[in-house]
Amino acid sequence: MATMRDVAARADVSAKTVSRVFNGDPHVTQETKQRVEEALRELNYVPNSIATTFRTGRAPVIGVAVPEIADPFFASIAEAAETLATAHDMSVVITSIGDDPAREPTVVQALLRQALSGLIIAPVTTDQTYLTAWTGRTPIVFVDRQPSGVIADSFTEADSDGAHLATSHLIAHGHARIGFIGDDLAIPTTRNRLAGYRAAFHGAGLTVDEDLIALGGTNRDGGAAAFAKLEQLEDRPTALFCSNARAARALAPKLRASGLAVVTFGDFPLADMLTPSLTVIDQDPFQLGTLAAQRILDRLNHPNRRQRRRTVLGVDLVERDSCQMTDRLDLAR
Amino acid sequence: MATMRDVAARADVSAKTVSRVFNGDPHVTQETKQRVEEALRELNYVPNSIATTFRTGRAPVIGVAVPEIADPFFASIAEAAETLATAHDMSVVITSIGDDPAREPTVVQALLRQALSGLIIAPVTTDQTYLTAWTGRTPIVFVDRQPSGVIADSFTEADSDGAHLATSHLIAHGHARIGFIGDDLAIPTTRNRLAGYRAAFHGAGLTVDEDLIALGGTNRDGGAAAFAKLEQLEDRPTALFCSNARAARALAPKLRASGLAVVTFGDFPLADMLTPSLTVIDQDPFQLGTLAAQRILDRLNHPNRRQRRRTVLGVDLVERDSCQMTDRLDLAR
DNA sequence: TTGTAAGCGTTATCAC
DNA sequence: GTGATAACGCTTACAA
Numbered sequence: 001m002a003t004m005r006d007v008a009a010r011a012d013v014s015a016k017t018v019s020r021v022f023n024g025d026p027h028v029t030q031e032t033k034q035r036v037e038e039a040l041r042e043l044n045y046v047p048n049s050i051a052t053t054f055r056t057g058r059a060p061v062i063g064v065a066v067p068e069i070a071d072p073f074f075a076s077i078a079e080a081a082e083t084l085a086t087a088h089d090m091s092v093v094i095t096s097i098g099d100d101p102a103r104e105p106t107v108v109q110a111l112l113r114q115a116l117s118g119l120i121i122a123p124v125t126t127d128q129t130y131l132t133a134w135t136g137r138t139p140i141v142f143v144d145r146q147p148s149g150v151i152a153d154s155f156t157e158a159d160s161d162g163a164h165l166a167t168s169h170l171i172a173h174g175h176a177r178i179g180f181i182g183d184d185l186a187i188p189t190t191r192n193r194l195a196g197y198r199a200a201f202h203g204a205g206l207t208v209d210e211d212l213i214a215l216g217g218t219n220r221d222g223g224a225a226a227f228a229k230l231e232q233l234e235d236r237p238t239a240l241f242c243s244n245a246r247a248a249r250a251l252a253p254k255l256r257a258s259g260l261a262v263v264t265f266g267d268f269p270l271a272d273m274l275t276p277s278l279t280v281i282d283q284d285p286f287q288l289g290t291l292a293a294q295r296i297l298d299r300l301n302h303p304n305r306r307q308r309r310r311t312v313l314g315v316d317l318v319e320r321d322s323c324q325m326t327d328r329l330d331l332a333r
Numbered sequence: 334m335a336t337m338r339d340v341a342a343r344a345d346v347s348a349k350t351v352s353r354v355f356n357g358d359p360h361v362t363q364e365t366k367q368r369v370e371e372a373l374r375e376l377n378y379v380p381n382s383i384a385t386t387f388r389t390g391r392a393p394v395i396g397v398a399v400p401e402i403a404d405p406f407f408a409s410i411a412e413a414a415e416t417l418a419t420a421h422d423m424s425v426v427i428t429s430i431g432d433d434p435a436r437e438p439t440v441v442q443a444l445l446r447q448a449l450s451g452l453i454i455a456p457v458t459t460d461q462t463y464l465t466a467w468t469g470r471t472p473i474v475f476v477d478r479q480p481s482g483v484i485a486d487s488f489t490e491a492d493s494d495g496a497h498l499a500t501s502h503l504i505a506h507g508h509a510r511i512g513f514i515g516d517d518l519a520i521p522t523t524r525n526r527l528a529g530y531r532a533a534f535h536g537a538g539l540t541v542d543e544d545l546i547a548l549g550g551t552n553r554d555g556g557a558a559a560f561a562k563l564e565q566l567e568d569r570p571t572a573l574f575c576s577n578a579r580a581a582r583a584l585a586p587k588l589r590a591s592g593l594a595v596v597t598f599g600d601f602p603l604a605d606m607l608t609p610s611l612t613v614i615d616q617d618p619f620q621l622g623t624l625a626a627q628r629i630l631d632r633l634n635h636p637n638r639r640q641r642r643r644t645v646l647g648v649d650l651v652e653r654d655s656c657q658m659t660d661r662l663d664l665a666r
Numbered sequence: 667t668t669g670t671a672a673g674c675g676t677t678a679t680c681a682c
Numbered sequence: 683g684t685g686a687t688a689a690c691g692c693t694t695a696c697a698a
Contacts, residue, residue: 094411669697
């Protein structure tokens with residue numbers, strides 16, 4: 001790998017002149033420029049970006065840290081960030097945090113040490129105080145989940161409203177016993193969605209049966225256990241609100257067999273192709289990713305401009321077949 | 334952000350001693366060590382990994398470049414690489430190349446310039462000669478697709494055998510007119526799978542009707558167009574071999590409506606939950622990713638050890654309902 | 667227009 | 683056991 005020095009030696013100029021030519025500085029004679037360009041070609045010069053980053057103190061890179069990159073929701077966020085970054089000659093590094101909150105600070109700080117230009121994070125911990133030291137140095141934007149213990153920009157979605165919408169929809173279809181499947185109340189989205197679920201009951205003059213709230217669906221087994229708990233109730237639910245798409249995907253076989261009416265928070269690929277097709281609260285992860293990346297660019301370009309800290313995006317209900325239980329029963333007759 | 338110098342000043346030692354303490358070098362007095370550790374804590378020292386990488390010439394990072402990270406197949410490869418990397422105190426940076434072959438060299442070289450410890454790549458170009466200059470410096474491992482124009486390790490799957498299996502399966506179910514849906518013959522997997530498809534016909538003493546081969550399904554629209562071409566044939570197929578999972582996902586609504594028997598190369602989430610559930614050739618992307626990452630570690634640790642260049646993993650047919658057309662018709666009666 | 671010198675933060679070398 | 687010094691490849695500031 002040839003360095004600038006090598007090129008300089010070959011073109012018989014100083015390293016600085018090579019730097020000028022390579023970076024398009026106009027203050028170079030046509031003749032010198034040609035000689036340098038020839039040497040660059042001959043030695044097949046490729047800059048060492050680590051050296052540049054080291055020198056300038058900032059890599060043209062946006063970090064993305066999400067619970068699990070294989071989840072289509074987070075993959076969309078990452079893809080959006082990458083699209084915007086590429087358009088600005090930056091690149092993106094993506095890291096999966098995993099489900100273990102203890103690993104988050106390690107993984108995320110490993111990213112931040114790379115002198116990133118910015119970080120987009122969907123955290124799995126309840127406390128991101130460990131990021132405080134970095135906020136002065138690197139723009140940090142939270143997506144999907146609000147920060148806690150640190151002040152930072154965030155782009156989230158209307159969890160409570162969406163859950164309210166979903167639950168009300170089921171109530172309007174005649175359901176009074178609606179199960180709630182969720183992962184972990186440590187995750188703010190889940191907390192907010194449970195609040196929306198409760199609010200819908202109260203709004204309809206109904207009371208919430210705490211037995212119908214099944215948490216712990218963090219992984220596949222947990223989701224199955226939570227679902228089993230609902231099925232074993234004496235007075236079983238007739239409908240289900242899945243507070244996240246991951247649980248809905250994992251439980252798909254059981255949902256179908258159960259005949260329960262279902263609404264899920266979060267659309268996902270092929271949700272419309274299941275039998276019955278799944279009614280969902282539609283989020284827009286691509287927009288979330290785009291907005292977050294845009295905010296990082298804004299923060300970099302205008303360090304002192306005031307920006308709204310919290311942005312909450314609205315969500316819609318996409319009605320499909322999975323809450324048409326009555327109709328389906330009619331058809332089956 | 335405190336540097337080693339700052340810590341050194343506070344502990345009244347040299348930077349080198351701080352480095353020794355931080356890196357666990359035993360040649361330090363207990364007393365000095367304690368003083369340094371206190372200073373490290375007080376200043377909340379975090380190493381600048383760019384500087385370390387710059388100095389050592391190699392980042393503890395494995396790059397992963399795939400066509401599209403949102404594709405579950407490639408996401409699995411990345412996840413596997415990340416799991417193995419993490420276990421070896423390394424991290425992973427993931428980049429989507431996208432569908433445009435022209436972008437590949439730019440994107441991939443941007444990665445390589447980061448002084449990576451290794452690169453895992455599933456290319457979209459027909460020629461990776463641009464990587465030749467890097468092979469001496471960075472271990473490069475191809476996954477899913479063989480290299481061309483450059484010598485490198487590869488882990489791929491038995492494309493031709495799998496396609497043969499799939500096609501034979503359909504033939505055994507009484508189909509003679511089997512459509513082939515594929516993306517682009519520039520992609521070696523597609524070429525190989527088409528070869529397997531042809532071989533199955535020849536093996537059964539049948540001839541291939543070239544009209545039944547529909548390519549161009551690189552994106553959603555292309556896939557739809559390819560499928561439409563088959564549907565408009567005068568003598569329409571009774572079955573379909575989808576040469577990749579992405580096309581099958583995109584065409585899911587049409588496949589269901591068409592009533593065609595279908596086998597797809599590549600399993601994907603919820604393929605078993607469609608109606609009918611999809612018979613697939615099952616690949617193992619997680620193993621692909623694990624093997625690739627392991628190979629990079631091996632190459633780093635044993636630069637001179639000989640390794641098999643090409644490894645081809647076997648694939649299995651997972652029989653579900655989508656090629657039981659006769660049965661389904663029977664049931665419908 | 668071109669070059670020199672210094673330095674980014676860390677680590678390797680080699681003195682002491 | 684500890685420290686001074688140089689070096690990694692590049693860019694900024696300044697001088698020529």
